[in-house]
Amino acid sequence: MNKSINLKQRPVGTPTLADFDIIELENNLNVSEGEILLESKYISVDPYLRGRMSDAKSYVPPFNVGEPISSGIVAEVIETKNDKFKKGDFVSGLLQWKEKQISTGEGLQKIDKSKASLSAYLGIVGMTGLTAFLGLHEIGKPKKGETLVVSGAAGAVGSVVGQIGKILGLNVIGIAGTDEKIDMLKSEFGFDYGINYKTTKDMKAAIKEAAPNGVDIYFDNVGGPISDAVLFNINQFARIIICGAISVYNKTELPMAIAVQPFLVKNSALMQGFIVSNYAEKFPVAMKQLSTWLGEGKLTYKETIVEGFDNTPQAFLDMMNGKNKGKMIVKV
Numbered sequence: 230m231n232k233s234i235n236l237k238q239r240p241v242g243t244p245t246l247a248d249f250d251i252i253e254l255e256n257n258l259n260v261s262e263g264e265i266l267l268e269s270k271y272i273s274v275d276p277y278l279r280g281r282m283s284d285a286k287s288y289v290p291p292f293n294v295g296e297p298i299s300s301g302i303v304a305e306v307i308e309t310k311n312d313k314f315k316k317g318d319f320v321s322g323l324l325q326w327k328e329k330q331i332s333t334g335e336g337l338q339k340i341d342k343s344k345a346s347l348s349a350y351l352g353i354v355g356m357t358g359l360t361a362f363l364g365l366h367e368i369g370k371p372k373k374g375e376t377l378v379v380s381g382a383a384g385a386v387g388s389v390v391g392q393i394g395k396i397l398g399l400n401v402i403g404i405a406g407t408d409e410k411i412d413m414l415k416s417e418f419g420f421d422y423g424i425n426y427k428t429t430k431d432m433k434a435a436i437k438e439a440a441p442n443g444v445d446i447y448f449d450n451v452g453g454p455i456s457d458a459v460l461f462n463i464n465q466f467a468r469i470i471i472c473g474a475i476s477v478y479n480k481t482e483l484p485m486a487i488a489v490q491p492f493l494v495k496n497s498a499l500m501q502g503f504i505v506s507n508y509a510e511k512f513p514v515a516m517k518q519l520s521t522w523l524g525e526g527k528l529t530y531k532e533t534i535v536e537g538f539d540n541t542p543q544a545f546l547d548m549m550n551g552k553n554k555g556k557m558i559v560k561v
Contacts, residue, residue, distance in 0.1 A: 230255075231253075232253055232538060232539070234249055235249070235298065236249065240282050251539055260309070262310050263310060264309075264333055265311050265334055267306060267307070267320070267330055270560070270561055272302050273558060275557075276450075276473055276475045298326045305319055307329075314339075319341075319347060320337040320339055323336060354523065357556055359512060362393060363503075363505060364390070367508055370468060371394065374398060376399065376401075377401050378404065378440065379420075380450050381405070382423070383410035384450060391414065402444075417529060422439040433461045433462070444464060445466075446468050449473070452474030457487045460489060467496055467498040469501070533556070
């Protein structure tokens with residue numbers, strides 16, 4: 230048999246398991262000329278998928294109700310009638326949440342498991358690492374000695390951003406939601422300072438204490454009150470990188486927020502959102518640099534791996550609730 234995980238209904242507010250359907254399919258996949266048969270090995274679950282479950286206008290089309298969800302997947306070629314791929318090749322790319330599926334190979338990248346673990350191609354040497362590197366480099370334009378604040382710092386992207394900041398000679402402050410995660414940021418990822426936003430009563434004061442000389446770069450993964458507090462501490466010509474806003478993804482009402490314009494005008498600061506595909510032409514250079522740093526031991530990564538294809542929806546829900554350390558991945 231084969232299985233598919235479909236969007237059963239559009240979530241209202243916080244998604245639940247009732248929004249997903251696990252469908253058993255007939256295992257009658259016939260490979261035609263130019264096609265390959267893939268078996269999923271690792272599935273990436275990411276915050277941006279929540280946006281695609283809604284039908285609001287965005288930078289990518291929404292998922293269709295009653296059809297499979299898709300995300301980054303590492304798969305093995307188990308049958309091929311495509312000259313570009315041979316049996317036993319491993320590939321990564323945007324694929325459907327299915328145990329097995331047919332593809333033309335378009336948009337898939339062959340990966341080498343001798344250079345990094347297969348799951349790493351969904352993380353530190355995949356879109357996660359590229360997002361961290363390119364967002365920080367292209368918008369943050371870091372200079373040695375500056376102060377970088379990262380929200381969602383214990384997550385997949387945030388933990389890599391902080392490490393790159395240290396490699397580049399920055400003072401790095403991470404914001405996360407448990408003392409255990411704060412300890413991890415400092416002991417495993419080399420952050421200089423950590424702030425637990427769940428136990429800190431005055432975030433504005435805490436950031437000022439951690440960054441007495443002000444904040445030059447803010448890599449924002451969460452939005453909301455945490456990001457408001459950072460704005461009170463930015464320096465002149467600060468760069469604010471908007472990567473995500475997980476704090477508001479499940480809101481059903483219009484979120485309240487302070488006006489950012491006075492902070493930007495007063496400090497001649499830049500605030501820019503991005504999606505990693507904006508910099509697609511720079512992927513090869515970025516991936517080479519990330520692989521080099523990884524090989525040199527300058528970068529490390531954390532994964533939370535959930536076993537079993539059927540547990541993919543729960544893994545997504547757990548990731549949205551901050552139960553992951555580093556990259557959340559499902560091992561099929």
